[in-house]
Amino acid sequence: MNSISVTLVLLCATLPVALSLIEGLVYNGNFEHGPKSWQLSGSHILDPHALPNWVISGFVEYIKSGQKQGDMVLPVPRGNSALRLGNNASIRTTIQVTKGLFYSLTFGVSRTCAQDEKLNLSVIPNSEANDSAMLPMQTMYSTDGWDTFSWGFLAEASKVDIVFHHPQTDKYNPGCGPIIDLVALKAFPPHTRRQGIVKNGNFEEGPYVIPNTTWGVLIPSNIEDDHCPLVGWVVESLKAVRYIDSDHFAVPEGKRAVELVAGRESVIAQTLRSIPNTVYNLEFFVGDAKNLCEGSMLVEVFAGNSTFRVPYESKGKGGSKLVRLQFKAVSSRSKIRFLSSYYHMKSDFSGSLCGPVVDGVRIRVAPRA
Incomplete structure (x- = not known):
């Protein structure tokens, strides 16, 4: 409808x-x-x-x-x-x-x-x-x-x-x-499903996407909007992130994902409950949206006090890989953040900004050795 x-x-x-x-x-x-x-x-x-x-x-x-x-x-x-x-x-x-x-x-x-x-x-x-x-x-x-x-x-x-x-x-x-x-x-319904500890880690609960349009939906910075339409997340950056759908873009998992379209000025974050000194497994997909966004991509991930850099080589034709990381919580609240280290433009010479896709974010307590 x-x-x-x-x-x-x-x-x-x-x-x-x-x-x-x-x-x-x-x-x-x-x-x-x-x-x-x-x-x-x-x-x-x-x-x-x-x-x-x-x-x-x-x-x-x-x-x-x-x-x-x-x-x-x-x-x-x-x-x-x-x-x-x-x-x-x-x-x-x-x-x-x-x-x-x-x-x-x-x-x-x-x-x-x-x-x-x-x-x-x-x-x-x-x-x-x-x-x-x-x-x-x-x-x-x-x-x-x-x-x-x-x-x-x-x-x-x-x-x-x-x-x-x-x-x-x-x-x-x-x-x-x-x-x-x-x-x-x-x-939105009052309650949001969690993927392990993360709320809305698959990004399925987000703004309305106009049918039969190929633009995606820009989610603005929390400077403009404290009530983020991407449920469970905050856009902690100067510029927007793009919410994309599987009808028009390559999405690693499910029907929705997030594209970090403005380099270091596109950041999504979520603060989680955690147990101090506990080791957690963090996994997510990184890929490209099949929108002619080509080149060497690098996603920076911050979890607790840990920082990770995840490379991805994009041919702009759709694709993704599953990333698995570990971090130790240092307090009862741990923030996870994702941003793109580099700025990218589509290879069609349009000058349109683009970037890596993030999807399927999950965090679970790591089994003890």
Whole structure:
């Protein structure tokens, strides 16, 4: 199911078990239901209520597939329509949720004018400052200039407003700003399966992946989002990691994995309970995503006070190897961290960032000799 109607969400809001299984586009999250002709001046939307299920303010444009700005084609990733947020523009939608449940929002975004475009995302009501984020878009990761981001939040009410806001202005081009499309929501069940000591070590519980898209989903740094959509993990870095699926990438185990796409600026970490002076076995897969990411890769692994460097030779055609390591816990809490030592770009000369894939992380107490 690629779309969730308002009626369906309302019915399931009284059934937390059923709601936890619902995932897909919010109503009109692909903006295919657009304004009437009299609500537009060119592509500029004049009526704040012209888009079903959304309220707009500021300079918002309704972009059609193939539309140009000068010689540049404005990208619409899927379907016929998307929105561009110009001068101090925002769009808002209200959705029914289950109070106390954790949610992940997935949305597509593309930069169109400025190198330093920003997008503010917030959920209302919220009692924490980290329930809003300013996402920088200096780095675009996909080959076609369109990225899909994710963002997590804890529902503090049974009805929340999700707001996208472009805070910048351009007096020469009021429409200059990011394009947004494919807004989707996913609810998570209250409990997460563990692989031994590690929570969600196979990365199966993560943000919603838009079907039939080949971009993966970027999970932002914890600087922007303390509620990480990758359940059990934290992105401890300046830049994002990419969440990939087996329908479009090579995944070592199961259906999901993580690609460390920005070298030492892509880090995933998890803090575990441990017994001091106990030796643990750590195993995981390292590989490539079958996305033309070639060359000598090196994954650095930190576990407790131990550091390991795991090489992997990638031909960019998919492949992986199982790695087994040992470390000794020095306290009741042990942190594991994974990062890529090197920066990589795809061999298609697109300039797109890529990197090694990590999957199937497991930790168990080592048998005594």
